[in-house]
Amino acid sequence: ATTAQSKAEIIKQKSVKYNLQSWSKQGGLNPIAVEKAEGIYYWDYDGNRYSDMSAQLVNLNLGHGNKEIVEAIKEQADQYCYMGPSFAVESRADLAEMVIGLMPDNFGKVFFTNAGADANENAIKMARMFTGRKKVFSRYRSYHGSTFGAGNLTGEPRRYPLEPGIPGFVKFFDPYLYREQIQFESEQAAAAYYVAKLREQICYEGPDSIAAIVLETITGSNGVIIPPDGYLQGVRKICDEFGIMMICDEVMAGFGRTGKMFAFEHWDIKPDIVTFAKGVTCGYVQLGGVAVSKEIAAYFDDHFLSCGLTYSGHPLACAAGVACVRYYGEHNILENVNKVGKVLGEELEAMKAKHACVGDVRYIGLFAAIELVKDKASREPLVSYGGDPKGVMGKIVGMLKEKRFMTYSHENMVLVCPPLIITEEQIREELAKMDEVLGTVDKEML
Ligand code: PLP
Known part of the structure; x- marks a missing residue:
C-alpha cells in the first residue's frame, strides 16, 4: 500500500505541477x-x-x-490506427451509416469531428455555406463548447472571455419556466409565448440574414431545462417559415441519456442538423460529429465543403463508436x-x-x-x-x-x-x- 500511495502522490504532484486544469484557478488543486x-x-x-x-x-x-468497446479499439489498432479523412475506412463508414440509421428519415450524411465544440463549429459553418446567410441564434442558458465559434454560441458566463465576440451571434431566452416571471396555464401556453417572442426577435434581426438557430434540445449543464411541449415544434415552424436551419445540439442529451436515442425524439421533430459527441464513444476515444439532412448533403455534391480536420473520423474513435452504438442496441x-x-x-x-x-x-x-x-x-x-x-x-x-x-x-x-x-x-x-x-x-x- 505504501508504494501505491507514494505512486499516487507522485502522479498528483506531477499533475498539479504540469497540467493546466480546465475551468479552475490553478492554485490549491487536489485531484x-x-x-x-x-x-x-x-x-x-x-x-x-x-x-x-x-x-x-x-x-x-x-x-x-466496457470490454466490447475496448476489444473493438484493439482490433482497429491491430489493423491500423490512422488513415486520413479522404480514405474509405471501414469503421468510419460503418459508424456514419449507423448514425444516419438512428436519425429521422430526412438525414443523409455525417461529418466527423474530434468532440462537441468542433461539431458545433462545423455545423454553423455548414449552415452558413448552405443558406448563404451569416447570423446565428442561440440561447443564454446554453453551453455549446469552449472554442471560439462554439464559445460564441454559448450563452452562459463561460463565453465571457471571448467577448465582445463574433458579430452576428444573437442570443435569445430559453423556456426556463421555474424562473419565469409569468405563470402559464399550460405547457402549450408557455411554448406559444416563447415561440412568439423568438419570432418577434427574428423579425427584428432580419429573417433573411439568419443561417441557423442552435439549441441544446434539452439544456444540459445549465440545469436540465426541458422545453415545454410545443416549443421545439414551434421553433421548427419558424425555421421552415424563414428558411433557417434548425440545429439541435445533442452532444450531452444524445445517445440515450434522456431515455430516447436522441432528445428531439420526445417531440417528434426533424432538425436539419444534429451535432453529437460524448455518448457516441462514451469517452473511450474522443469523437464528435455533425449529421446533416439529405438536402444539405446534396447541396455539397456540387458545392465545396470548406471543413476539415486531420482527425476527422479517426479510425480508433470510429471503431469505439461502432461498438458503443451496437452496445446500446444489443443491451437494451x-x-x-x-x-x-x-x-x-x-x-x-x-x-x-x-x-x-x-x-x-x-x-x-x-x-x-x-x-x-x-x-x-x-x-x-x-x-x-x-x-x-x-x-x-x-x-x-x-x-x-x-x-x-x-x-x-x-x-x-x-x-x-x-x-x-x-x-x-x-x-x-x-x-x-x-x-x-x-x-x-x-x-x-x-
Ligand atoms: N454541447 C453541449 C451541449 C455540451 O454539453 C458540451 C460539453 O459539455 C459541448 C457542446 C462541448 O463538447 P466538448 O467538450 O466535447 O467540446
Whole structure:
C-alpha cells in the first residue's frame, strides 16, 4: 500500500505541477489519482471507491471498463490506427451509416469531428455555406463548447472571455419556466409565448440574414431545462417559415441519456442538423460529429465543403463508436434508462417534498438536476447567478464527495447524470447519500 500511495502522490504532484486544469484557478488543486475504473465506479490508489454520478462529464454513458468497446479499439489498432479523412475506412463508414440509421428519415450524411465544440463549429459553418446567410441564434442558458465559434454560441458566463465576440451571434431566452416571471396555464401556453417572442426577435434581426438557430434540445449543464411541449415544434415552424436551419445540439442529451436515442425524439421533430459527441464513444476515444439532412448533403455534391480536420473520423474513435452504438442496441440500454430513470424521478420528487433547500427537480431518463434555493416560496437561489463568493456549492459537492458520490454543480444546481448502465439498487444507494447531504444543507446552510 505504501508504494501505491507514494505512486499516487507522485502522479498528483506531477499533475498539479504540469497540467493546466480546465475551468479552475490553478492554485490549491487536489485531484484524485485514479488507479482503476469499472462500471459506475472508480478507485484511487488507496483503494477508495467512488461512484461516478456524473458519468465523468456526462459522456461515459456505458460506464468504465466496457470490454466490447475496448476489444473493438484493439482490433482497429491491430489493423491500423490512422488513415486520413479522404480514405474509405471501414469503421468510419460503418459508424456514419449507423448514425444516419438512428436519425429521422430526412438525414443523409455525417461529418466527423474530434468532440462537441468542433461539431458545433462545423455545423454553423455548414449552415452558413448552405443558406448563404451569416447570423446565428442561440440561447443564454446554453453551453455549446469552449472554442471560439462554439464559445460564441454559448450563452452562459463561460463565453465571457471571448467577448465582445463574433458579430452576428444573437442570443435569445430559453423556456426556463421555474424562473419565469409569468405563470402559464399550460405547457402549450408557455411554448406559444416563447415561440412568439423568438419570432418577434427574428423579425427584428432580419429573417433573411439568419443561417441557423442552435439549441441544446434539452439544456444540459445549465440545469436540465426541458422545453415545454410545443416549443421545439414551434421553433421548427419558424425555421421552415424563414428558411433557417434548425440545429439541435445533442452532444450531452444524445445517445440515450434522456431515455430516447436522441432528445428531439420526445417531440417528434426533424432538425436539419444534429451535432453529437460524448455518448457516441462514451469517452473511450474522443469523437464528435455533425449529421446533416439529405438536402444539405446534396447541396455539397456540387458545392465545396470548406471543413476539415486531420482527425476527422479517426479510425480508433470510429471503431469505439461502432461498438458503443451496437452496445446500446444489443443491451437494451434505453430500457434501463427508462426503468432506472423512473426511480430517479420518484426519489428526486421525494427529496423536493422533504427538503427546504430543494426548489425544483428536473429529470428525464437519467438526466437530472436539483435546483437549490434559500427559500422555496420566493425561489431565491441558494447562490446568486454568476456568483458564489463563499463557495457554498463547492462545499455541497464536497460533502457529496466525502460520501464518494461524485458529481458537479452549476450555479445553484447539482447534476445527477450517472452512467446509463446503473441499476435500481445502485441508484437508490447513491441517492440515499444525496438525501443525507440535503438534510445537512437544510440544517446548516439556508
Ligand atoms: N454541447 C453541449 C451541449 C455540451 O454539453 C458540451 C460539453 O459539455 C459541448 C457542446 C462541448 O463538447 P466538448 O467538450 O466535447 O467540446
